Amino acid sequence: xxxxxxxxxxxxxxxxxxxxxxxxxxxxxxxxxxxxxxxxxxxxxxxxxxxxxxxxxxxxxxxxxxxxxxxxxxxxxxxxxxxxxxxxxxxxxxxxxxxxxxxxxxxxxxxxxxxxxxxxxxxxxxxxxxxxxxxxxxxxxxxxxxxxxxxxxxxxxxxxxxxxxxxxxxxxxxxxxxxxxxxxxxxxxxxxxxxxxxxxxxxxxxxxxxxxxxxxxxxxxxxxxxxxxxxxxxxxxxxxxxxxxxxxxxxxxxxxxxxxxxxxxxxxxxxxxxxxxxxxxxxxxxxx
Amino acid sequence: xxxxxxxxxxxxxxxxxxxxxxxxxxxxxxxxxxxxxxxxxxxxxxxxxxxxxxxxxxxxxxxxxxxxxxxxxxxxxxxxxxxxxxxxxxxxxxxxxxxxxxxxxxxxxxxxxxxxxxxxxxxxxxxxxxxxxxxxxxxxxxxxxxxxxxxxxxxxxxxxxxxxxxxxxxxxxxxxxxxxxxxxxxxxxxxxxxxxxxxxxxxxxxxxxxxxxxxxxxxxxxxxxxxxxxxxxxxxxxxxxxxxxxxxxxxxxxxxxxxxxxxxxxxxxxxxxxxxxxxxxxxxxxxxxxxxxxxxxxxxxxxxxxxxxxxxxxxxxxxxxxxxxxxxxxxxxxxxxxxxxxxxxxxxxxxxxxxxxxxxxxxxxxxxxxxxxxxxxxxxxxxxxxxxxxxxxxxxxxxxxxxxxxxxxxxxxxxxxxxxxxxxxxxxxxxxxxxxxxxxxxxxxxxxxxxxxxxxxxxxxxxxxxxxxxxxxxxxxxxxxxxxxxxxxxxxxxxxxxxxxxxxxxxxxxxxxxxxxxxxxxxxxxxxxxxxxxxxxxxxxxxxxxxxxxxxxxxxxxxxxxxxxxxxxxxxxxxxxxxxxxxx
Numbered sequence: 001x002x003x004x005x006x007x008x009x010x011x012x013x014x015x016x017x018x019x020x021x022x023x024x025x026x027x028x029x030x031x032x033x034x035x036x037x038x039x040x041x042x043x044x045x046x047x048x049x050x051x052x053x054x055x056x057x058x059x060x061x062x063x064x065x066x067x068x069x070x071x072x073x074x075x076x077x078x079x080x081x082x083x084x085x086x087x088x089x090x091x092x093x094x095x096x097x098x099x100x101x102x103x104x105x106x107x108x109x110x111x112x113x114x115x116x117x118x119x120x121x122x123x124x125x126x127x128x129x130x131x132x133x134x135x136x137x138x139x140x141x142x143x144x145x146x147x148x149x150x151x152x153x154x155x156x157x158x159x160x161x162x163x164x165x166x167x168x169x170x171x172x173x174x175x176x177x178x179x180x181x182x183x184x185x186x187x188x189x190x191x192x193x194x195x196x197x198x199x200x201x202x203x204x205x206x207x208x209x210x211x212x213x214x215x216x217x218x219x220x221x222x223x224x225x226x227x228x229x230x231x232x233x234x235x236x237x238x239x240x241x242x243x244x245x246x247x248x249x250x251x252x253x254x255x256x257x258x259x260x261x262x263x264x265x266x267x268x269x270x271x272x273x274x275x276x277x278x279x280x281x282x283x284x285x286x287x288x
Numbered sequence: 289x290x291x292x293x294x295x296x297x298x299x300x301x302x303x304x305x306x307x308x309x310x311x312x313x314x315x316x317x318x319x320x321x322x323x324x325x326x327x328x329x330x331x332x333x334x335x336x337x338x339x340x341x342x343x344x345x346x347x348x349x350x351x352x353x354x355x356x357x358x359x360x361x362x363x364x365x366x367x368x369x370x371x372x373x374x375x376x377x378x379x380x381x382x383x384x385x386x387x388x389x390x391x392x393x394x395x396x397x398x399x400x401x402x403x404x405x406x407x408x409x410x411x412x413x414x415x416x417x418x419x420x421x422x423x424x425x426x427x428x429x430x431x432x433x434x435x436x437x438x439x440x441x442x443x444x445x446x447x448x449x450x451x452x453x454x455x456x457x458x459x460x461x462x463x464x465x466x467x468x469x470x471x472x473x474x475x476x477x478x479x480x481x482x483x484x485x486x487x488x489x490x491x492x493x494x495x496x497x498x499x500x501x502x503x504x505x506x507x508x509x510x511x512x513x514x515x516x517x518x519x520x521x522x523x524x525x526x527x528x529x530x531x532x533x534x535x536x537x538x539x540x541x542x543x544x545x546x547x548x549x550x551x552x553x554x555x556x557x558x559x560x561x562x563x564x565x566x567x568x569x570x571x572x573x574x575x576x577x578x579x580x581x582x583x584x585x586x587x588x589x590x591x592x593x594x595x596x597x598x599x600x601x602x603x604x605x606x607x608x609x610x611x612x613x614x615x616x617x618x619x620x621x622x623x624x625x626x627x628x629x630x631x632x633x634x635x636x637x638x639x640x641x642x643x644x645x646x647x648x649x650x651x652x653x654x655x656x657x658x659x660x661x662x663x664x665x666x667x668x669x670x671x672x673x674x675x676x677x678x679x680x681x682x683x684x685x686x687x688x689x690x691x692x693x694x695x696x697x698x699x700x701x702x703x704x705x706x707x708x709x710x711x712x713x714x715x716x717x718x719x720x721x722x723x724x725x726x727x728x729x730x731x732x733x734x735x736x737x738x739x740x741x742x743x744x745x746x747x748x749x750x751x752x753x754x755x756x757x758x759x760x761x762x763x764x765x766x767x768x769x770x771x772x773x774x775x776x777x778x779x780x781x782x783x784x785x786x787x788x789x790x791x792x793x794x795x796x797x798x799x800x801x802x803x804x805x806x807x808x809x810x811x812x813x814x815x816x817x818x819x820x821x822x823x824x825x826x827x828x829x830x831x832x833x834x835x836x837x838x839x840x841x842x843x844x845x846x847x848x849x850x851x852x853x854x855x856x857x858x859x860x861x862x863x864x865x866x867x868x869x870x871x872x
Contacts (some may be wrong), residue, residue: 011728043709045549047343056717056728061709063552064719064729065545072509072542076549077709078532079290079507084553084709099680156421262528270709273504273533273673275553280668283498283526287488288318 004033007042009059013048020171020197020208021118025057027169027177028087028116032060034182037085045074047090047099050125051118052198068099071106071115072259072277078111081267082257085185093123096132096154103154105162107190111153112255114184114191118155120199121206134280138205154246155236159184159229164255166169166232166247170211171198176244183246189255196244218245246248289480291346293430294353298339298370298423299362301332308360308419309340310660311444312426315664317489320482322849324776325660326853332512333560343750346480347663348524350626350776354448354857357477358421358429361388362405374398379478381467383418383427384715401425412459420456423475424463431478434464441856482723487662492652493560493772495627495663497522499634500558502671507557509546511539511565513658514598516588519560520805538721540565547583552718554708556638557792560586563605570613572645574718577617580704580743582641582676583632586650588657591851600851601654603772604824606832609649610801614844619749620648625775627654628663628679629798635671642676644746645703651800653823655853658775679705684713692716692726698738701745702745715769717725747802754760755804757796758811764793767815769808771797771829774821774854781859792863797829805836818843819871821859825849 007029015021023208032042037199042060046052048067053064061084065073074088088106095117106115123138130140133154140160152252158166164172170176177195184191196211216239218224224229232248255262264271297308308325309692313325316814324343330336343353355375359462361367361382368391374380376395382388383405390400403425405418409684412421420441427434445452490498500508508527510520524534537543543559550557561569566587576583589605591597609756620640624633633650643650679693682703687693695716697704704725707714717727722739724730757775770778775796782794795811797804818840820830827845846862848854 009692039711040712040715041710056719059715061715062717062727063579065548066571066720066723069541069545069572072537072545073549073552075535076507076509076546076551077553078549079509079535079546080550080553080555080557081710081865102536102542106541202617209712254710257305260528260533262531263533264531266531267710268506268531268550269710270531271506273556275502275504275671277531277668279504279529280666280671284488284665285752287490287494288486 001144002036002038004030006039007032007059009057011057013057016201018200019050020120020195020199021051021074023106023171023174024116024118024175024195024197025054025144025183027174029058030053030137030178031182031185034178035185041083042085042090043074043077044087045070045077046088047094047218049091049094049123049166051089051091052094068094068097069102070094071102071208072097074113075106075111076107078257079268081269083267087116088113089116089118092117092119092121092133093131096152104157107158107163107192110162110164110189110253110256112188112190112257114181114193116181117192117194118197119154119194120197120198120203122154124199124202138233142202153236153241154194156233159233159236159248162251163192164189165250166249167191168196170196170215172208172243173244174213180246187249189253211259213215214242216243218243218247289478290325290343293354293357293477293479293826294341294343295341295358295360295426296339296341296356296357296370296373297360297419298366299334299811300410301329302334302337303362304416304419305338305340305362308423309342310757311437311440312423313660314489315343315440316344317487318439318643319436320484320608321336321345322487322662323489323660324349324352326352326655327658329599337369339366339370339803344479346482349780350773351780351853351856353389354855360426362418364388367391376749379429379477380424380445389661401464401467401470405463408462408466409459412462413455415840417456417459421463421466424460427460427466428464429474429477431474434461439506445558469866486665487667489660489662490627490660490842491518491660492627492630492656492661493518493588494522495630496560496634496650496652497526498629499866501526501530502537503556503638504673505558506530506555507547507555507640508534508559509537509543510534510559511537511543511551511561513562513565515590515654516562516565516586519586519658534778539867540568541572544569544583544585548572548576548581551583552579558584558586560588562588562590563592563608566605566608566612574613574615574617576647577619577743578615578720579718580645582645583647584637584641584650585647586652589651597851601853602823602849602851604849605651605829606800606828608650610832610851616744618644618646618744619801620644620646620747621651622648622797623651623771623800625772625796626663627661628666630656631666632670637672638754643674645676645706646746653772659773669837677703677705679707679714684711687713695727696723696725696739698742702742710735729808750802751806752799752802754806755797755799757798758793758813760793761789761791762793763789763814764816764819766819766867767793767795767865768827768859769795769797769802769818769820771822774823776823777854777856780856780857781863784856785860785863790867799833803832805837808838812838812840816842817866819846819863819866820844821846821854821862823848823853848869
């Protein structure tokens with residue numbers, strides 16, 4: 001049985017000291033270890049940006065794709081081998097900007113995989129432009145007079161798209177984050193863990209301190225029902241999206257792979273590819 | 289007795305024109321005739337003129353006929369729009385309902401018959417069967433039994449109810465009798481008996497779908513687009529039977545990225561698209577090349593640019609396929625020219641993709657993708673599956689704890705062992721960033737050169753088998769060069785011209801990358817004059833030849849880009865014209 005150690009590959013991340021992504025890496029490694037998964041049975045697919053490098057920093061099969069497309073690649077991996085634990089990851093620009101279309105469709109498609117977004121409300125790797133989650137009025141290189149677009153709400157969009165497991169974490173609280181990621185992996189269906197992962201270099205507004213002051217914990221609301229989608233929608237609106245913990249889960253819906261007609265228990269990549277002569281002849285006869 | 293006959297049915301979209309043509313063509317194909325059927329349609333579901341042109345022959349043909357013998361019309365527009373295609377002495381049979389008339393510019397001796405298609409259909413049970421009445425009238429003209437389409441109607445409607453079959457057959461008989469009542473026989477429309485040979489009738493897209501199934505494809509993410517959707521629609525019926533899956537994605541970007549994910553994880557995966565979708569796939573195409581992921585992409589060309597002519601024929605994506613992605617990657621581009629070749633090329637595509645660990649694009653054109661053609665039954669024993677260089681259990685066992693597998697090991701031929709997620713000892717990194725042998729980002733100048741050489745070297749100085757096929761005169765006065773579905777019309781024109789005593793050759797390019805320079809050079813060297821015939825506005829194939837260093841003092845383009853494929857007589861006329869010009 002593998003432990004957290006087996007998921008470390010000792011590659012030194014090229015993130016800035018203090019970057020929130022270190023905590024996400026640690027939480028992911030712990031979650032994988034806690035679940036006793038073997039590194040070779042885990043595939044981590046990531047997009048482009050500082051966060052996209054995470055697939056190279058965990059000892060597992062890693063695929064660092066193109067900008068915004070981690071989810072389509074991850075879904076392809078899952079289709080080919082349903083036995084794998086598939087993690088997709090990236091940043092807010094990658095997932096909610098260029099990749100937004102894929103995000104909503106992945107949520108409604110509900111394949112059994114976990115999507116971790118490192119949300120720092122800025123573009124870091126390109127050195128400080130505003131992102132889809134940057135607040136109205138936020139000043140960045142490309143919004144010198146302040147952002148005149150509204151920030152999107154990833155959580156509300158996820159709920160609207162029919163997500164079946166939704167959580168939000170904060171890099172400051174690795175224990176909570178580990179639990180949320182672990183829950184997402186265990187969930188049979190598509191899960192999003194959106195993580196407030198501060199950029200210490202380019203975002204001087206949404207800092208660790210800022211999040212500590214503004215974020216509320218959903219555990220602090222004893223009556224909050226995480227299985228009630230409209231309550232989740234309301235809570236996200238009420239907290240302006242600044243809440244952490246498990247936001248919503250639906251364990252009743254079957255994941256995509258259990259609904260595909262003719263899909264076998266044996267993963268596709270292990271199947272015999274030869275078409276039997278009998279079937280070949282039958283298919284050919286249809287054209288006569 | 290005729291060796292071939294050309295027939296067309298036309299009317300408004302949604303009127304059953306397609307099924308009329310299909311019933312007719314399938315019935316005659318089953319009798320042993322060879323069929324080439326091409327459909328004219330528009331980007332709308334109901335309304336607008338549509339027609340289906342069927343060529344029936346005692347030998348295999350890969351093009352529409354130059355002229356029409358019989359035109360069935362459900363409206364006057366059909367006659368006005370298509371009448372000029374009739375040969376002198378041809379026949380128009382129109383529905384008496386619209387009081388058909390012949391236009392002034394019709395060929396000499398064309399006869400018009402007005403048969404009450406709709407009225408007779410209503411008497412047989414329902415107006416919708418007017419196409420069956422029309423088929424009955426056709427049968428009478430061609431000297432076929434009115435029951436000629438009974439087996440096809442039985443398989444179409446038999447499962448629904450016998451009553452429907454009988455009503456339809458009644459409608460066919462009514463049309464037959466009505467045509468008989470017009471008096472006289474039509475000996476000039478009688479076909480020679482067919483050679484009793486079994487053929488299949490299929491469109492190129494079906495052949496690609498069947499080829500993918502036979503090749504072991506299991507995952508197909510795709511986005512609907514004309515004229516490529518049939519591949520996906522065919523496989524959604526078949527892949528579940530073998531445990532595979534077709535997934536309709538949110539866009540073509542997702543389609544190719546998902547295909548890459550599935551192929552990376554060990555499945556044989558493909559996607560299919562047309563021009564606009566191809567443009568959206570370019571970034572992912574580069575990723576497949578950079579990560580050496582074996583994917584198969586079908587590009588069924590239609591009229592461009594932009595939305596262009598979604599339902600019309602063109603061959604203008606060749607440059608996009610070859611040069612559309614940024615950066616430089618190895619890729620194989622296969623260009624079959626018949627449904628039969630589509631089937632075998634699809635199998636080759638999956639094998640090449642895994643042998644060379646690069647994207648393979650199967651490029652077709654609308655005429656090839658959608659024209660329904662008679663083909664010889666496929667050979668089961670010719671289907672082989674070669675998964676290329678996979679990591680062996682021994683190699684995987686050698687990976688030490690804490691070490692990564694050299695997925696991108698620099699080898700003599702540039703091809704490295706592949707390991708898949710799930711394999712112990714196979715863990716490596718994959719990235720679109722320039723990388724080391726274990727897949728880690730590595731941007732050092734020397735490494736980039738070495739890895740570029742590794743990837744590009746896989747296809748350098750290689751010519752794939754059957755990259756060019758050659759027919760006709762070995763030392764021709766004119767050499768015709770073509771690609772894709774034009775093999776039919778060019779081949780027919782060349783045969784005709786050689787029969788007339790001219791010396792014409794035909795080289796057809798079946799692989800666009802790696803481009804078969806040596807073979808083409810050998811053919812060019814023997815020709816006095818070269819004409820490159822293609823369906824686009826800039827002569828992409830000719831430019832590609834020049835770019836590859838293929839020079840000839842007398843080399844010119846023959847271009848057609850009106851949305852319709854070449855006809856044999858157009859090619860023949862061009863050859864004759866340029867021979868005259870050259871002699872002067």
